[in-house]
Amino acid sequence: MPNRNTDPLFQLVKSLEKSEKRNFKLYATRNSSGEELKSIQLFDALDKMNEYDEDLLLRKNPAIKKQQISNMKAHLYRQILSSLRLLNNTDNIDILLHEQMDYARILYNKGLYLQSLKVLDRIKESA
Structure with missing residues (x-):
């Protein structure tokens, strides 16, 4: 388990502004399937946490299995970056x-x- 607050995905989620979080959820639901909904659940769970605790995350979200968490986190990380790129592409x-x-x-x-x-x-x- 990564040290508290050092998980890159957790840091990324916590760095998002309210409008960026909203934009991500719209982006993710637009391109959603059953697995994508788990990504949104993971995103919401990470957003509600004050400190990263993978064991607590798994206990509070039984739909997310321990075997899946690594792949889900990597997928969610890429999804967030994609939504940020789409959101900021006219500014930069x-x-x-x-x-x-x-x-x-x-x-x-x-x-x-x-x-x-x-x-x-x-x-x-x-x-």
Whole structure:
């Protein structure tokens, strides 16, 4: 069990502002399946804790099994980062440029070279 308050997911959840938490829940429920709902349960449980205690977390949430907790935490961490990226992509030019670069790379890999070049030209103009 990680030391109290040193769990990266717990630190990330505790660092979120109220609007970011709301945005994450909307993001997670929009893309939800049965497993995703467990992620939201895990998120809520971590948000309510003052100190990270994995044993207490498992006792209070019987739907979350000890064998699953590691994978669920890693998945939740990535989900939170994805929702933050979507929330902040208009505020940060670096994130916006990287997103456009990703699109250009995808188009290039699909063999759509002219479309990829157009995206790269737009990136060059805005940079």
